[in-house]
Amino acid sequence: MNTTLILQQFLNGLAIGSVYAIFALGYTLVFSILRVINFAHGAIFTLGAYFTYMLLGARFGFNGVFANLALPFSLPFPLALLVGALLSGLVGVVVERLAFRPLRTRGADPLLTLVSSLGVAVALVNLIQYLVGAEIYTYPPRVLGSLPAAVNFGTSTLPVPVRTVQIIIFAVSMVIVVLLTYLINGTKIGKALQAVSEDATTASLLGIDTDRLILFTFFLSGFLGGVAGTLVGLSVSINGPYFGISYGLKGLAVIVLGGLGDIPGAVLAGFLIGLVESFVPAQYVAYKDAVAFALLFAMLLFRPQGLLGRAVVQKV
Amino acid sequence: MSVYESPMVPATETTTPLLQIRDLSVNYGGIQALQEISLVINAGEVVTLIGANGAGKSTTLRTISRLLHPRHGEIIYDNRDITKLRPDEVVRLGIAQSAEGRRMLTRLSVMDNLLLGAYTRTNRAEIQADIEQQFGRFPRLKERSKQLAGTLSGGEQQMLAIARALMSRPRLLLLDEPSLGLAPLIVREIFAIIRELHASGVTILLVEQNAQLALQNADRGYVMEAGRITINGLAADLINDDRVRKAYLGDVPPPVKLPPRAAPEEKNGLFGLR
Numbered sequence: 001m002n003t004t005l006i007l008q009q010f011l012n013g014l015a016i017g018s019v020y021a022i023f024a025l026g027y028t029l030v031f032s033i034l035r036v037i038n039f040a041h042g043a044i045f046t047l048g049a050y051f052t053y054m055l056l057g058a059r060f061g062f063n064g065v066f067a068n069l070a071l072p073f074s075l076p077f078p079l080a081l082l083v084g085a086l087l088s089g090l091v092g093v094v095v096e097r098l099a100f101r102p103l104r105t106r107g108a109d110p111l112l113t114l115v116s117s118l119g120v121a122v123a124l125v126n127l128i129q130y131l132v133g134a135e136i137y138t139y140p141p142r143v144l145g146s147l148p149a150a151v152n153f154g155t156s157t158l159p160v161p162v163r164t165v166q167i168i169i170f171a172v173s174m175v176i177v178v179l180l181t182y183l184i185n186g187t188k189i190g191k192a193l194q195a196v197s198e199d200a201t202t203a204s205l206l207g208i209d210t211d212r213l214i215l216f217t218f219f220l221s222g223f224l225g226g227v228a229g230t231l232v233g234l235s236v237s238i239n240g241p242y243f244g245i246s247y248g249l250k251g252l253a254v255i256v257l258g259g260l261g262d263i264p265g266a267v268l269a270g271f272l273i274g275l276v277e278s279f280v281p282a283q284y285v286a287y288k289d290a291v292a293f294a295l296l297f298a299m300l301l302f303r304p305q306g307l308l309g310r311a312v313v314q315k316v
Numbered sequence: 317m318s319v320y321e322s323p324m325v326p327a328t329e330t331t332t333p334l335l336q337i338r339d340l341s342v343n344y345g346g347i348q349a350l351q352e353i354s355l356v357i358n359a360g361e362v363v364t365l366i367g368a369n370g371a372g373k374s375t376t377l378r379t380i381s382r383l384l385h386p387r388h389g390e391i392i393y394d395n396r397d398i399t400k401l402r403p404d405e406v407v408r409l410g411i412a413q414s415a416e417g418r419r420m421l422t423r424l425s426v427m428d429n430l431l432l433g434a435y436t437r438t439n440r441a442e443i444q445a446d447i448e449q450q451f452g453r454f455p456r457l458k459e460r461s462k463q464l465a466g467t468l469s470g471g472e473q474q475m476l477a478i479a480r481a482l483m484s485r486p487r488l489l490l491l492d493e494p495s496l497g498l499a500p501l502i503v504r505e506i507f508a509i510i511r512e513l514h515a516s517g518v519t520i521l522l523v524e525q526n527a528q529l530a531l532q533n534a535d536r537g538y539v540m541e542a543g544r545i546t547i548n549g550l551a552a553d554l555i556n557d558d559r560v561r562k563a564y565l566g567d568v569p570p571p572v573k574l575p576p577r578a579a580p581e582e583k584n585g586l587f588g589l590r
Contacts (some may be wrong), residue, residue, distance in 0.1 A: 188431070191424065191428055192435060194424060201383060205403060205419070206432050207436035208404055209402065209404040
């Protein structure tokens with residue numbers, strides 16, 4: 001591997017890692033509040049990619065209820081991304097109301113909630129297939145507008161080309177990480193989220209409406225999933241309704257690596273997995289997905305508390 | 317069967333009580349934790365709930381704060397039935413609780429804990445003024461305002477728990493075991509604050525295992541045993557009541573020789589549980 005290739009792979013790794021990070025943040029937000037993994041998150045990721053595809057005014061394929069249909073209008077990519085993510089957030093809200101809250105109010109075991117979310121995931125994936133078929137969808141090239149297809153990070157003699165798409169992915173993800181960090185640490189609602197995350201009973205004694213906050217968390221989580229799905233869809237096409245499942249599993253690896261419920265840890269772990277994956281040599285690329293899980297396995301053996309290893313605070 | 321006794325309200329009292337609990341029964345963890353308890357708190361009073369571990373004192377506070385659902389009975393606050401409200405709605409109506417074990421948000425700073433105490437309020441200037449007021453009351457919290465609440469000592473955490481509860485500007489403050497696990501000197505400091513709050517007009521329902529201390533600082537008291545209220549009366553009377561002394565005050569002779577009690581009708585029908 002020469003230097004330019006290393007640099008190129010590093011930049012690609014950063015880009016994909018940043019998507020893993022925001023996708024995993026969606027998991028981690030819900031987990032930190034409810035101590036339950038939302039298995040529907042991968043399906044929302046997939047939905048988000050389709051939402052944006054639709055909002056771009058692109059036409060659906062030959063199968064499914066929406067065959068050959070397209071919206072009568074076409075949004076520019078940034079707006080389509082935003083609206084697609086908002087719609088994904090609303091799906092997150094619906095998932096909470098249908099699959100989480102009814103169980104919570106009955107005091108059900110978290111394991112049942114997890115199974116419930118898995119059921120939602122299967123239902124959503126099948127709904128997608130029913131509506132738009134199982135074809136591969138690629139975002140129309142006009143998404144990039146007049147932007148060049150690639151940007152050279154090297155010199156004219158030693159070119160290090162990186163696809164513009166990767167740069168967009170990285171930039172969007174970073175903006176989201178910064179905004180989310182501000183939301184959580186700098187706003188009243190973020191402080192309330194932290195309070196519910198640490199001790200929901202105390203939070204409600206302070207006058208925090210925990211149900212509403214949980215709903216908001218699912219909205220945020222769905223929003224993040226929708227953005228991540230769109231960004232991956234932009235980078236590598238939407239690979240059918242099952243597109244989100246492998247990312248869903250990888251997202252799980254990311255949050256365990258980062259420490260369950262740990263927000264900075266999830267970002268760090270996302271980058272780590274993205275970078276390590278991008279350095280898998282070309283002839284072994286089929287094993288790329290194994291990398292995340294090998295890291296996960298090693299982590300569970302040697303550092304079960306996660307990368308940043310915040311010790312669990314014992315309540316007195 | 318019921319040991320229910322009409323709550324003792326001073327004869328001069330003509331206004332409606334701030335809080336009135338009627339025939340409240342609560343099941344908790346498969347057992348009947350509260351059995352038809354009734355009590356009254358008038359505005360401006362400090363009322364204490366004393367009794368052994370597991371008698372139902374904390375359950376009573378948790379039910380008032382709507383963390384537990386009663387099976388039967390009602391809770392009337394300020395002429396309003398709050399029995400079916402959510403916990404946050406109860407806070408908005410003016411009932412704040414400093415829960416047992418202090419319940420710090422350990423990973424947030426002292427300042428953030430206080431700000432979250434004012435979660436239901438919106439006027440920033442007023443909130444800031446109230447924070448200053450709490451810092452005046454608890455100077456140690458001011459020194460540590462940027463520290464994570466989890467790093468505070470037990471006494472400081474208790475102060476923060478009370479200050480945080482006060483940040484919602486409650487009309488009724490529920491205090492659950494403020495002396496629990498604290499050194500005597502700190503306990504004295506906490507109770508000085510409780511007296512000060514009383515003097516400034518805050519209505520307080522105080523749950524304590526330290527019956528002596530609680531009765532010394534309260535206007536009236538209720539004694540709970542196995543989910544029922546068995547004795548109630550003026551704190552000054554309870555502190556000299558034989559049954560209370562025997563059960564909760566270590567059965568030492570009264571500090572002052574008092575003439576025999578003149579009003580036995582205050583305790584009708586409540587003997588015999590010990």
